[in-house]
Amino acid sequence: SQQGEEDPQALSIQEGENATMNCSYKTSINNLQWYRQNSGRGLVHLILIRSNEREKHSGRLRVTLDTSKKSSSLLITASRAADTASYFCATVPIGAAGNKLTFGGGTRVLVKP
Amino acid sequence: ETGVTQSPTHLIKTRGQQVTLRCSSQSGHNTVSWYQQALGQGPQFIFQYYREEENGRGNFPPRFSGLQFPNYSSELNVNALELDDSALYLCASSLVGRGVSEKLFFGSGTQLSVL
Numbered sequence: 001s002q003q004g005e006e007d008p009q010a011l012s013i014q015e016g017e018n019a020t021m022n023c024s025y026k027t028s029i030n031n032l033q034w035y036r037q038n039s040g041r042g043l044v045h046l047i048l049i050r051s052n053e054r055e056k057h058s059g060r061l062r063v064t065l066d067t068s069k070k071s072s073s074l075l076i077t078a079s080r081a082a083d084t085a086s087y088f089c090a091t092v093p094i095g096a097a098g099n100k101l102t103f104g105g106g107t108r109v110l111v112k113p
Numbered sequence: 114e115t116g117v118t119q120s121p122t123h124l125i126k127t128r129g130q131q132v133t134l135r136c137s138s139q140s141g142h143n144t145v146s147w148y149q150q151a152l153g154q155g156p157q158f159i160f161q162y163y164r165e166e167e168n169g170r171g172n173f174p175p176r177f178s179g180l181q182f183p184n185y186s187s188e189l190n191v192n193a194l195e196l197d198d199s200a201l202y203l204c205a206s207s208l209v210g211r212g213v214s215e216k217l218f219f220g221s222g223t224q225l226s227v228l
Binding site: 031033035041042043044045048088090100101102103104105106 | 117146148153154155156157158161169171201203205215216217218219220221222
């Protein structure tokens with residue numbers, strides 16, 4: 001079973017627009033991370049936000065975390081065609097054995113030139 | 114480029130066979146994790162190795178086993194392959210102790226097809 005669920009499952013936008021995707025999770029966490037995957041290959045770490053943080057920025061990325069609602073959002077500003085990829089949230093639940101990351105099902109983003 | 118390499122990139126097996134997938138961790142990393150990603154889904158945690166010992170396991174049967182070597186390279190072995198084992202297998206390395214995971218560095222994966 002997957003801890004996180006992303007919404008929407010798919011997103012299509014024009015280059016230059018902003019893309020927002022959301023992640024909900026079920027249990028208390030140590031941190032939440034966002035990863036990007038191109039064409040079904042390896043995942044690339046984008047950003048990590050800890051449970052005591054509410055917002056974090058990295059370049060064109062903005063992540064928020066609301067632990068009371070068990071949800072997070074990823075905003076990509078001024079999107080580019082190269083941002084086309086699948087985006088996954090991943091959580092580290094408190095007390096999880098083996099320090100495993102639990103991934104959601106992903107949001108598939110298409111940025112049209 | 115993460116420095117994590119996996120081999121082979123693609124593999125075709127038949128049901129009932131055994132397979133070994135290999136991973137070379139990023140230099141300096143002491144922990145390796147394996148994930149299974151079915152088409153259209155997120156990665157599922159199989160297990161993690163820290164200093165050559167299994168350090169956590171997901172909901173996978175015992176026919177999924179692994180090894181980590183002194184140079185921190187790793188193998189994933191799957192016995193008695195089933196059709197549902199067809200997936201992308203991802204290796205990820207990190208530098209942690211037995212505390213909370215920080216970010217993972219993923220390889221490009223091995224695409225396994227079971228016919």
